[in-house]
Amino acid sequence: MAIVEVSGLNKEFRRNRRYQGAFGAVRTLFSREYTVHHAVQDVNFSIEEGEAVGYVGPNGAGKSTTIKMLTGILVPTSGEILVDGRVPHQHRQENAKVLGAVFGQRSQLWWDLPVSDSFELHQHVYGISDDNYRRTLGFCREVLQLDSFLQAPVRQLSLGQRMRAEMAMALLHEPKLLFLDEPTIGLDVLAKDRIREFLRTINRERNVTIILTTHDLKDIEEICPRLIMINQGQVMFDNTVAHLKSTVGDEREIKIEFVSDPGSIELMGGNLVRDEGARKTIRFAQDHGSVMTFLSDVDSRYPIKDVSIEEVSIEDVIRKLYIQTGQNAPDESELDIWSRHRAVTR
Template sequence: MSIIDVNGITKVYRQYKRFPGLVGSLRSLVTRQYTEEVAVRDITFSIKEGEAVGYLGPNGAGKSTMIKMMTGILVPTSGELRVLGLTPHEARQHNSQHIGVVFGQRSQLWWDLPVRDSFDLHKYIYKLSDSTYQKNLNYYSNLLALSSFIEKPVRQLSLGQRMRVEIAMALLHDPKILFLDEPTIGLDVIAKEQIREFLRMINREKKVSIVLTTHDMKDIEEICHRMIVVNKGNMVYDGSVEQLRTTLGDQRQVIIYFREEPKVIEIPGIKLIKDEGLRKTYLFEKSDRTVFDCVNQIASEHLIEDVSIESADIDTVIRKLYRKLDEENRTNEL
């Protein structure tokens, strides 16, 4: 069953044009001219209960606009949008009882108060019973290891601790959908892995639907089975991560461990992307020659200790997609 239905949604921002100078100011009072910018253009998709979906796109692609429409903050210009069977901006108060929202660069915590006070306020706002509140608080405190700093003021927490608190608070009222905007931004490797593991677990065990926007492709690869890619307001891809990798992943990453520093390798279709001394990573484009042929040629000219061949990682695939979209945009503008 679909928990989110988006059908032909378009969002147009209208900006009134200002004229320079005193005469221009007077003209602005009697003449209203404006420019229009399409942030989201005729997008259609649905998300099922328990699905984890990554919503991706370059800066300015319309990701945040769509999230704000799905949470009821913005009103679509046209199209039909249903979240939990209701129109979000018309039933915002009702829908807020069943969704959780985490914005990585905005906090819903009280800066000078202890973490527990922010949780208590959340209980009051969502009218949670004492038993439900205490059960969920204990559950998420244990899973996210909050007990060591739950009595500390929010301003004394590290970024990783604060993000764990934000996620716990967004889940205290048992939402059916969790919207996440850049949840791992600025976190170290360990903190990112803790957040990812937790999100995988609540999606798997509690069947919480997740809609995730991020520029960290590792988040998508480890949390989401499906991703939607948008560009300049248009949807350009909707499918699995593996399907996109198969479609665009006509590259291989080869890590070669040399016994001694090699000379510059000049073979068509091979590009050095990481140089770590005797450990070098090359990107191989598909061509008439196989990866093994190229590696054999390198081995015939240099002393090699070991070789590792991998599919291109999701970052490489997404970069390739963005470059392809950028080239198409430039061609269309000519």
């Protein structure tokens, strides 16, 4: 059964013109002037229970707008969404119980308190029975290895530890569906691996449906068999990662070191990417014949000293698909605004 169904989804943002001047505030209130921005346009997809889907696109493509609509935070301008059979924004509180969310850059933990305090509050907020709480927490502690820092204040945790704690918290109420917004951002390689491993485990063993947005495409390669790519509000691609590679980017990058500089050479079907005299890098599409034939062909005319063949990475493939917009680094992290303002009273 599909846990997420999206059809004909649109979201427009209207930005009212804001006025300056003495009565600007009042004029803004009654203003009818606005600009329209189409954040999401006619998006359709459906996700089955137990799937793991990567949702990617450059900044401003409409990723987080879609996620916000799926969680019921934003109301669609038009189109339909059903999450677990309900319309998210109309049943936000019921839906909250079946979904979990991790926002990589926005902590939901209490900054100055031990991790366990945030967990206990979560139990209370979601009304989790003691038995279920103990069981799920036990599982998370084991798989995420939380024990060493469960009693430490969040401010003392490394980013990797904090992320593990965020994941555990999002899972405590045993959601069917887990949203992850940039879960590995800023982590070192080891921490990333641990998080990915965990996500694979809960997806395969506990059948938790995962929807993940990321800029690190390795997350997708390792966790998500399926990839939905969005750009300028529209779905550009929706299929398996393997399919993406075979259709768009089944290319090999071949680095050849010639015995001597052959000068400009004829490349049957290959593309010269970099020319450093005796060393040349060539991109070769698979459907132009086998790499070996290509190489022996070249070798027969210009003797080759050494050769290395690399598969084109998924990142290159995707970059090719969304050349239009540049990828920027995500915004600065916004840590625990709740606590930051705690001291101020008037």
